[in-house]
Amino acid sequence: MKASIRRSAIFTSAAALVIAVCGATGTASSAVPAEPGDGELQFGSVLPETGQLAYLGPPQIESLKFAIKTINDAGGVLGKPVPTVVSSDEAGQEAVAVQSADRVLAAGVDAVVGAAASGMSLAFIDRVTGAGVVQCSGSNTAPTFTDYEDDGFYFRTVPSDALQGPILADVVRADGHDRVAVIARADDYGRGLMETTRKTLEDRGATVTLAETYDPKATNFDQVVQKVKNSGPDAAVVIAFEEGTQILQGMIESGLGPDRIGVYGADGLRSEELASLVSPGDPGRLSGMKGTAPASAENEKYINDLKKFAPQLKELQFAPQVFDCATTIALAAEQAESDDPGDFVEEMNGITKDGDKCTTFAACKELIADGKDIDYDGVSGPLDFTDKGEPGQATIEVYGYDAKGQLQTLRTETSEAQE
Known part of the structure; x- marks a missing residue:
């Protein structure tokens, strides 16, 4: 079934689900679900605010916010600014992570960034990809994901x-x-x-x-x-x-x-x-x-800019990979001329290889506008996604x-x- 059709099938119950899970850990920034393909690219996240990986939460959460600021400073996606992330806590507990994913999905997001832990992503990946929503993690390293049956909707910017x-x-x-x-x-x-x-x-x-x-x-x-x-x-x-x-x-x-x-x-x-x-x-x-x-990659400019954006950060592990998740998703939407994940998912792998090299959202967006195929090299290094949606090197x-x-x-x- 085409992803956009699947999204439409679950969309009618989304508002009810927001109410049903309103007691979940974390806060969703939107109570009214967005329509798929409405021209506004909406990100969600399920990242650790508490639990065993809480120390990895701040760098990933702040890097995602920084990526969106960078995207918006370059004119946004499809001529519109990217809204505030709909966020919730993975918490290091599968039950909470699942509830958080449901809450984020209920807000009608087009893409989910997270989880940080492989086990937490595995707890809710079927919910996200089954809804025809793109999922991208900057820190899931378990080999399990390479051949996981996700209908091509799961990606990671970190190697297996x-x-x-x-x-x-x-x-x-x-x-x-x-x-x-x-x-x-x-x-x-x-x-x-x-x-x-x-x-x-x-x-x-x-x-x-x-x-x-x-x-x-x-x-x-x-x-x-x-x-x-x-x-x-x-x-x-x-x-x-x-x-x-x-x-x-x-x-x-x-x-x-x-x-x-x-x-x-x-x-x-x-x-x-x-x-x-x-x-x-x-x-x-x-x-x-x-x-x-x-x-x-030794990307001094990114590190310095992120520290200026979030000076309280002490740990930076996996922050670049999360930045690249957001940027890749935004560029795929630009390439597809659509914020519907059923459309832009087809562009996710291709924009990371075999095209004109570019290293920023602004530069890549300009090449896309000129009708060029792009090869986005991220702040974490060259991505060069395989057909499985992950770095091959x-x-x-x-x-x-x-x-x-x-x-x-x-x-x-x-x-x-x-x-």
Whole structure:
């Protein structure tokens, strides 16, 4: 069924749904649903204001607002300014994320940015794409999404962990470790990254002494730490979110800190504050820990402009990718000459490759007006979407913590999707 027809089918109940979910976490900025294809591109978002990924909320939320300001400063989309985002909280809880998505959809949005966590997106992706609404995440890295049945309405500007895992494994092996324990949170993000990392480690000749998931909602991780210790590794990979703080504390107390074995993390642990959270009195105890995360292009202008727009921001992780979600959607609408997602979804992949290069909404919009095919290179780097609606190449940052526990970028490496 054509997406615009599906949207029309659900539109008549949208106003009632706004009322039905008015008690949901977060606030929707529009109580009256917009009509699909009304000439006004309406964004919604489901991003973390509370919960385990709350630290990733501010950079993504502010970057989305900044993207819309940038779009409007260039004349808006289809000759109209883009309205304020209809926003709601993913909260780190599937039930709340689903309710938030319903609330945003009820406002008649054309596109949803989010969720931040792969598990939260998986909780409501069928609702969004099933309604013929475009969804774009700047931080969903689970490999699950590559082949997910989404009718072509789901996109991400961050690479799959199928591209990050091999780099993470190579970093561990390059440091000379032969016996590696891998533990991960029991969700799609954790399982997907654990599996690609484990496979690459074994392909590179390492012995994986332990590959096991844990309940991220547990209050005590002593058993997990003990399993790592009992496996006798010379390195451990911890794939976690905020609960990783407790795991790392337990590892240090059990003689498994970075001064004893190799300790590695991934994007979920990459934080300026990790060392001080793990060891408040002596952040240097995390010295030597390394990890990997999707990197952004060295875009000094974007970073400076975002910090001027939102000077309170401390963390910037995934902010560029969210900016690119919004810009890509807006350019697709310009290319399609329609704000109906059933129309502009067809342009999402094409505008990121095989055309005249442009790096800003204003420049790309001008090329479109001149009848040119565009290749939008975002603030996070070249996008070059595959047919699956995701980057086919990834630049991965290798990060580490120095003697004072300060986060540093050690280098970047490139990983490409296998055909």
